[in-house]
Amino acid sequence: MATTFLTAEWRNLIFANYALDRQLLEPLTPYGTELDEFDGVCYGSLVGFYFQRVKMFGRLSVPFHREFEEFNLRFYVRRKTQTGWKRGVVFVKELVPKLAITLVANTLYGEPYATCPMRHTWNVEEQTQHIAYEWKVGSDWNHIRVSADRTGHALVPESEEAFITEHYWGYTRRGETRTSEYEVVHPHWTIYPVNTYDVLCNVEKLYGAAFVPFFDQPPHSVFLADGSAVAIKSGAAIR
Template identity: 30%
Template sequence: MNHPEPVRAVAPGVPPPLLSRQSWRDVTFLHWAVEPSRVAPLLPAGVRPDVHDGRTWVGLVPFRMVGAGFGRGPAVPWAGTFCETNVRLYSVDRDGTRGVVFLGLDAERLAVVLGARAVFGLPYRWARMRIDTDGGDRTYTASSRWPGTRFRGRIRIRPRDGVLDGPLDRFLTARWGLHVAHLGRTWYVPNEHEPWPLRAATVLELDGGPLASVGFGDLTDRPPEHVAFADGVDVRFGMPRRV
């Protein structure tokens, strides 16, 4: 079995044409380690769990999307800026290309939710969301508006001084694309951005409703094993390719 090379600290780049540009701001990463066998059935065909020291991870990532736009065009007014929370897994395909697989993406803009579901097959859901800043603390709140899904979530964190740049930090955040099943095939969508300016953070409050909504509510019975915060990065997405 082929294994991927160690994850890179900078993006490998996306080939033209450019699909979209956006910025991710006020990003918090909460991670729990799980056995690879637990998540393997949830991944698209041709993709397996990516592991670090024998374990794979489930991530809960709230942030603010800012200035999303298509290609090299201008940002989409109003609809291009919104709060989002995703639950994600870590994947690697047959070629050794590493990525993430989203179990849930909750966002404020219904048009974005419907468009991303239809065009890319991504599991977006409509939600009420907000991010509040009190001094350096960040509080993320969410409640689902998507039919058949009901949850509330609240996360409050306090970023700390000091840079995070160890092997696990890079493994969890230096991911240059996503894997998704759509139209009967598995696709890889590449992205690129500058290295994350990661800082350690303390969790002050955690109600992991989004985790419970995708079958991982038990994880919040224990504290997350990895917590990080970043002010943000600018991101570029390339066109999907088949895996």
């Protein structure tokens, strides 16, 4: 029986989605999984969002670690099981402003977390919401920002937004023939159309030179999701 080791709320998730080359991602794909595509495209997403009400094991709340920003780069995989396909995400790197979060994630779960100064702004006008996340790389502030409608719409089945948001498993490479699996449980999210966006990210320093050509191009799509309560549950060790 799966154990819930973290509950939280994820709020105001910005997704900037880029088409990436299979040859770039295949060496990063964990054992037992394969790249997942949407209309023949392997996507990588830059995602900024806010953690709230963080609790460990559903009850333990750590002072000063209940709310914080996160920014990550992730791509999409799937794993074939006896009951069908499990669709999941793999993180290239996850940035948070809390060193303790990084230490626990790296040491216990092998997740590629790093710590840096971060901040966010949420401003709401009559018909528009302005959401921004910033993180510091060296001495420079990077950012992902959107201006989006305040009126959202339900997630459309089989849409690109559904593909991006409905990968409910996480996979972490723990070696050449070992992978950790965990489940992320949340309801469907409301999607808010983005009117304008701006992404400034030092891709080479964060992810390496091989990623730069793909992120020098405009994103294929950008959207905002409202988020929800989430529960992260232990899965299997794949060997």
